[in-house]
Amino acid sequence: xxxxxxxxxxxxxxxxxxxxxxxxxxxxxxxxxxxxxxxxxxxxxxxxxxxxxxxxxxxxxxxxxxxxxxxxxxxxxxxxxxxxxxxxxxxxxxxxxxxxxxxxxxxxxxxxx
Numbered sequence: 880x881x882x883x884x885x886x887x888x889x890x891x892x893x894x895x896x897x898x899x900x901x902x903x904x905x906x907x908x909x910x911x912x913x914x915x916x917x918x919x920x921x922x923x924x925x926x927x928x929x930x931x932x933x934x935x936x937x938x939x940x941x942x943x944x945x946x947x948x949x950x951x952x953x954x955x956x957x958x959x960x961x962x963x964x965x966x967x968x969x970x971x972x973x974x975x976x977x978x979x980x981x982x983x984x985x986x987x988x989x990x991x992x
Contacts, residue, residue, distance in 0.1 A: 918992045921956075937961040938969065945992065951985035952977045 909929035916923050923940040942956030954977040960966040980988070 916992060936965055938965070945980075945985065945988060946977065947985075950979040951982055953980055953988075954978075 909927050909932075911925065912928050912935050913924070913926035915925075921942045921944070923943055925938040925940075927936045927938065929936060938958060938960045940955050940958050944954045944956075946952040946954060954975075955973060956975065958969045958974040960969055
C-alpha cells in the first residue's frame with residue numbers, strides 16, 4: 880500500500896510539473912510589457928502579459944552572462960516569478976541554463992548591455 884501511494888504521489892508531482900511547463904509556455908503566446916536590463920548588476924526584469932489574463936507576470940533574473948563562441952549563448956542565473964506556477968517551471972527548466980542566441984541578437988545585446 881505504501882509503495883502504491885508513493886507511486887501515485889510521484890505521478891501527481893510529474894503531472895504538476897508538466898502542467899507548469901505547459902502554462903509557462905503560454906507566456907510566449909502573450910506580449911512583453913516591460914523589459915529592464917541592468918548591465919551594472921547583470922540583472923533582467925521582465926513583465927509579460929499572457930493572453931486571456933489581466934494581471935501581468937513578473938519575472939526576475941538574478942544574473943546573466945553573454946558567452947562568445949559558436950554558437951553565441953546567454954547563461955541565466957537564478958530566476959523567480961511572482962506566480963508559483965511559473966516560478967516552479969522557470970526554476971526547474973530555465974534557471975542556471977545556457978541558451979543559444981542568433982549572432983544578430985548577440986551583437987545587438989553587446990551594444991546595449
